[in-house]
Amino acid sequence: MIRRLYVNNFRCLENFDLRLAGQPSVLLIGKNGSGETAVGLALEVLQRIARGTNRVDDLIQPKDFYLGRTDAPMRFEVELELRAKTYEYGIAFEFHKRSKELRVLEEKLLVGGQPVYTRAQAEVHLAKKVWEQEEEVGFDITWHLVALSIIQEQSPLDPLFTFKQWLARMLILRPIPALIRGDSSQDTLEPSLQVTDFGSWFSGLLASAPAAYGNINEHLKKVMPDLIDIKNPMIGKDSRNLVVQFANGEGSVSIPFEDLSDGEKCFMICAMVLAANHAYGPLLCFWDEPDNYLALDEVGHFVMALRKAFQLGGQFIATSHNPEAIRRFSDENTLVLYRHNHLEPTIIRPLSELQVSGDLINALIRGDVEP
């Protein structure tokens, strides 16, 4: 569970401090352009590092510096708690004026307050236990590479492994249902942002935890009572294609996954999120506007299903402009993001600290919810 995310000099986030300790689910609201999506992009930078992208140029661009301020470092820090241990990771990038290249200025990973490694520019200091004695081992690394992706964990019990795997498996979702197909030629537990690899994720989840099908089926039966089965047959040497079967007393029909409606595909994604959190969680799920594509009478139930599931473990962060979705959160778990204009950074305040008169939705419509 993320306790704190700090971002500086990235997009519209300047000295941005997101405090989430003790919050299993949180809603980010704000006007268009106030920075909700930028929070997801910041998490995405960390996720891509953990998923193996190690070249700085592949993670950020000079245009990502807040207002083009390349003279100051861009900084990402995350503090999280996993199985009663705290993990603190931080990385700072700088733009080298002479070479006009982006590079790593500082980097560190601490577990339980103790450094696993620290880095200043090219020098990495690795804390290593040799015969129960803490020893420091140093090595140099090119400035253009991120150390976290390169340092090898010693075993799956190594806290470095735990941290990297958790970060890599964060679910940062911005689905575009029209692009989501059901075919797959490989398995993954790390779906893409737009979930265009849904078939691979489905295959990967069931390969690693076959019982997850029960969770998926249980959730989907509530939203689509005529659902009978989801099949994922081989359609070639190395590929599969999802087919969804529905039936009632009058007959049955099999529909290729890509022919489901946009909303139905979102139900499927929701079922996968719930099953994944159960099977290989606790996970962080950041879902940018989960209410998109849903019918009005589904929105509240959809959001609540996610909130309830993450009460039991993991963390759910949503952004929304939808009244029904917003109403399913409360003052203590709603954070308001605000920007005065495009030349000023995002401000964040808990809704509970703001004076909102009357109904929240009416206040949002009036534009009266401002930090």
Added chain:
Amino acid sequence: MKINRYQPHVFVLPKDDADRQLANGFLLDPFLLAHKIQVLVPGEGWMKVLECFKSDHVREMETCPHRLMVLLIDFDRDEDRLNRARAVIPDHLVDRVFVLGTWRNPEKLKASLGRPLEAIGMELAKDCREEAYTTWGHELLKHNASEIGRLRERVRPFLFQL
């Protein structure tokens, strides 16, 4: 996961944003079957809740015999409010409509218990499920005893996974 109008379900009509947050907590109960309950748009005032009930829900309830309705209002220390609210409920719907709320307002309850409204709502759901009066027995809630007894009898068989 929408409501199936042909099966027993509950609509909650909250008086305002604070009551809505209490209801949110109720929805977060881990044993609650979410597709059996829907929290509707807040009414902005207890009179508005009653007006909305009369104008939008009476006719719908007549055509939908499986629907129960909870009017979640504040009593503002008004001893006659329950009777005034009951007066707008047609006789043939009395056994399916329930009037609940805090004796003063949810903010006072929140201050008294020192917990967010959602957390209190979760406790109220747990009480409902376990047939207890732990939180419902609070000074600002105990006046609901008869209504909550009636409601519990009706919803326990279908609203919770027991």
